[in-house]
Amino acid sequence: MIISIASGKGGTGKTTVAANLAASLDQAVTVLDCDVEEPNLHLFLHPKIHTRENVVAPIPRVDMEKCTLCKRCMEICRFNAIAVAGKTVVTFPELCHSCGGCSAICPEGAVTEMERVLGIVETGTGPVPDMGFAQGLLDVGQVMVPPVIRKVKSHIDTQGITLIDAPPGTSCPVIAAMKDTDFVILVTEPTPFGLNDLKLAVETVRMMDIPHGLIINRAGMGDDAVYAYAKEQHLPVLLEIPFDRKIAEAYSRGDLIISRSNDLKEKFQTLYHDICRLVDAQRCAP
């Protein structure tokens, strides 16, 4: 069972949900922080990190002694990451999507590949020994996020439960995080901003054809437009987390919000069982 937690809008509570759902479950669980531009799940789970691995991607290297300036590499690159400039060829590693097209098409064998480091992936164990943990961290100055996310996702536990904390937004990084998951939890808040970005996220998840449901965080603030939208679109509201000072304080100290309320822990357990019912029952852990 692989559940991704996404939102559209940032700051709605994805990480809160991921950390607290993970800590509420009785079964073994693996939690992956795929918000590799600013991973923060570790602040709540305090995992012990055991391994650290570079994420690399190929970029072109041009041998000017073999190059005939034919421009085929330049023409095939849709990201303009390689260009024939006068009598030389310039490359732009930060624009390169590592498709390998330039080296494949070069008739002279002048374009070969070398590696560039995009970031790192760390793995470890969570606060309890049977909690697996992994997070990606994109290097400063890099913009190629999906390869780092894919590397984090190589640590999915296909036998047990995996929770994926996705980045905000609806662009490539979010798609990479949600892809091939069994269920998407969309965390929103009952505000106009929350609703606007929720609509975008719902469109994205529908396009990917993944079963999904809502968690409304800070319930009690804002207005009821999110509820009306959920009803109109037949989106199940799986959980409401109240807009409560105690919860905000726990969060701001890096504590789990379930530590302040047994009631919430039970709700997170119920959430998991509700999700299981919504997904193909066969795929769920017993």
Next chain:
Amino acid sequence: MKIAITSTGQDLSAEMDPRFGRAAYILVVDTDTLNFDVIDNAANKDAFKGAGIQAAAAVSDKGAQVLLTGFCGPNAFKTLEAAGVKVVNDVSGTVQDAVDRFKTGAYDYSSAPNADGHW
């Protein structure tokens, strides 16, 4: 010598386009004869990324040795530098004005890009 000038129109009386990579047109003018080629930059204007790189390669292909423009970003500058095209940033007015002033030696070549890249 041939110089490239970013332009909003297709003749020498047109106002310059301050942008390089996403300029409407780039005129490549022979400073001796005032004959010129027009690069229609429409495809680049709406490019997703790397407009400056493509424009820089096109300017070099047309044989320009100097580029006069308003703003030149880092990737365009790197490409122009590799191609041996010198850059003058912060130029404005009509294309004709720019050619005239260039011929009087009024411009200093820029040593660095003067706009940030776009992501």
